[in-house]
Amino acid sequence: MTHAAEPAPADPLDLEDAWDRHGAEILGFATTSLGDPAAAEDCVQETFLRAWRARHRFSGERASARTWLFAIARNVVVDAHRARRRRPAPTPDDRLLRLVPSAEPEQARLVDQVTLVAAVTRLRPEHREVVVAVAWEGRSYDEVAAATGVPLGTLRSRMYYALRHLREILAEDVAAHDLIGGA
Amino acid sequence: MSTDESAQRRAELIAAAVAGSLAPEEETEYAALAAADPSVADEVTELTALLARVSSARPEPAPVLAVAPSSTPTPPGTAGHPDRVPSGLRTRGRAPVAVAAAVAGVLGLGLGAVLGVVAAGDGSPAPTESAPVGPPGTLGATEPIAFVGAPDGVRIDAALVAHTWGTETVLEMEGFPSGRAYEVVLLDAGGRVVSSGSFRGSTVPIDCRLNAAWLRERVEAVEIRDGRGRVVAASDVPTVTPDDAAG
Numbered sequence: 001m002t003h004a005a006e007p008a009p010a011d012p013l014d015l016e017d018a019w020d021r022h023g024a025e026i027l028g029f030a031t032t033s034l035g036d037p038a039a040a041e042d043c044v045q046e047t048f049l050r051a052w053r054a055r056h057r058f059s060g061e062r063a064s065a066r067t068w069l070f071a072i073a074r075n076v077v078v079d080a081h082r083a084r085r086r087r088p089a090p091t092p093d094d095r096l097l098r099l100v101p102s103a104e105p106e107q108a109r110l111v112d113q114v115t116l117v118a119a120v121t122r123l124r125p126e127h128r129e130v131v132v133a134v135a136w137e138g139r140s141y142d143e144v145a146a147a148t149g150v151p152l153g154t155l156r157s158r159m160y161y162a163l164r165h166l167r168e169i170l171a172e173d174v175a176a177h178d179l180i181g182g183a
Numbered sequence: 184m185s186t187d188e189s190a191q192r193r194a195e196l197i198a199a200a201v202a203g204s205l206a207p208e209e210e211t212e213y214a215a216l217a218a219a220d221p222s223v224a225d226e227v228t229e230l231t232a233l234l235a236r237v238s239s240a241r242p243e244p245a246p247v248l249a250v251a252p253s254s255t256p257t258p259p260g261t262a263g264h265p266d267r268v269p270s271g272l273r274t275r276g277r278a279p280v281a282v283a284a285a286v287a288g289v290l291g292l293g294l295g296a297v298l299g300v301v302a303a304g305d306g307s308p309a310p311t312e313s314a315p316v317g318p319p320g321t322l323g324a325t326e327p328i329a330f331v332g333a334p335d336g337v338r339i340d341a342a343l344v345a346h347t348w349g350t351e352t353v354l355e356m357e358g359f360p361s362g363r364a365y366e367v368v369l370l371d372a373g374g375r376v377v378s379s380g381s382f383r384g385s386t387v388p389i390d391c392r393l394n395a396a397w398l399r400e401r402v403e404a405v406e407i408r409d410g411r412g413r414v415v416a417a418s419d420v421p422t423v424t425p426d427d428a429a430g
Contacts, residue, residue, distance in 0.1 A: 024347055032242050116240035125348050129396045134202060136241040141204055149375045153195050160194035163230045
């Protein structure tokens with residue numbers, strides 16, 4: 001008895017399209033986070049490679065392709081940071097190990113930092129501008145208004161909606177992190 | 184005040200409170216708003232904590248503006264070939280190449296396509312072999328610009344790179360007096376100015392990359408100014424439309 005060959009299931013994620021849509025901003029995120037364009041380029045490659053491998057776990061109903069890719073990119077960038085900081089293994093002497101502070105808080109801070117940089121990257125440009133200027137460059141709204149010509153009220157409003165959107169992005173990221181598994 | 188205006192004003196006051204920048208005359212207005220709407224104080228508390236968290240996540244070094252991959256080569260992946268590796272994965276990169284090569288080898292694909300990024304690492308304004316190319320405003324492409332008015336003995340090689348969230352100014356310079364500070368600014372058509380960063384003169388060649396959060400299509404000129412704000416050298420750059428910037 002013969003069976004008709006079943007068609008291969010279609011990819012739930014169109015990576016070509018995802019590349020076109022999100023490759024640049026993921027590269028921007030990785031470059032910002034790592035400060036090293038070459039390492040960032042590698043991270044983008046690794047992100048899309050992991051995404052390709054894990055593409056059958058993607059569900060457009062549970063997360064957008066952008067959210068899913070950024071969740072993977074965040075893991076890749078965290079791994080890159082960890083690789084940079086990796087030190088020789090400590091001696092197994094328990095007495096010495098007790099003197100070494102746990103690496104867990106540092107790792108948690110690293111993950112949080114990378115997560116937040118990714119979230120800022122995902123903001124709309126005009127929202128990102130005011131967040132970067134105020135939070136990272138230490139400028140006041142008045143200074144930003146004087147430099148850009150954007151009215152003070154508009155800048156404040158953009159900051160308000162930027163922070164609300166950041167809150168949503170961070171919540172999405174938690175959900176997406178569960179989706180990507182080990183990717 | 185309409186509902187929309189009230190919501191707008193509420194957002195402005197909350198954002199000001201979150202950044203600790205309420206003007207004295209706004210303190211009373213904010214207090215009245217918070218008294219009438221208890222959710223305001225809760226939101227300020229929450230967003231203040233979030234802004235502090237973001238501030239503490241400031242990348243080191245200072246944020247590098249986005250770099251944009253070039254338009255990728257003709258993609259091999261199609262809907263009819265769901266297992267083919269997307270072209271963007273085929274790269275000249277280092278570690279990923281081995282993985283991509285293994286995958287591509289299994290799938291019978293070749294390597295060699297590149298992911299283009301702007302020149303990096305050596306500070307040279309010259310594009311890498313894989314950098315995007317195109318008219319001024321093309322995302323990621325290096326756009327040489329020429330400065331005029333530089334003092335005798337000063338050499339400036341410069342370029343702009345358009346990014347998705349700003350404009351990068353790439354400078355190779357010699358001859359700026361050691362120890363003096365200079366600022367690089369971008370100007371728009373209305374004469375408004377945004378700082379792209381600053382540098383100090385040096386006896387050795389200066390290679391630097393400065394960034395500003397203006398999109399390339401807004402930039403009409405670049406100036407180098409001394410510590411008193413006097414223009415040391417200036418460059419009028421081609422006008423770019425949003426269509427150009429689409430890359």
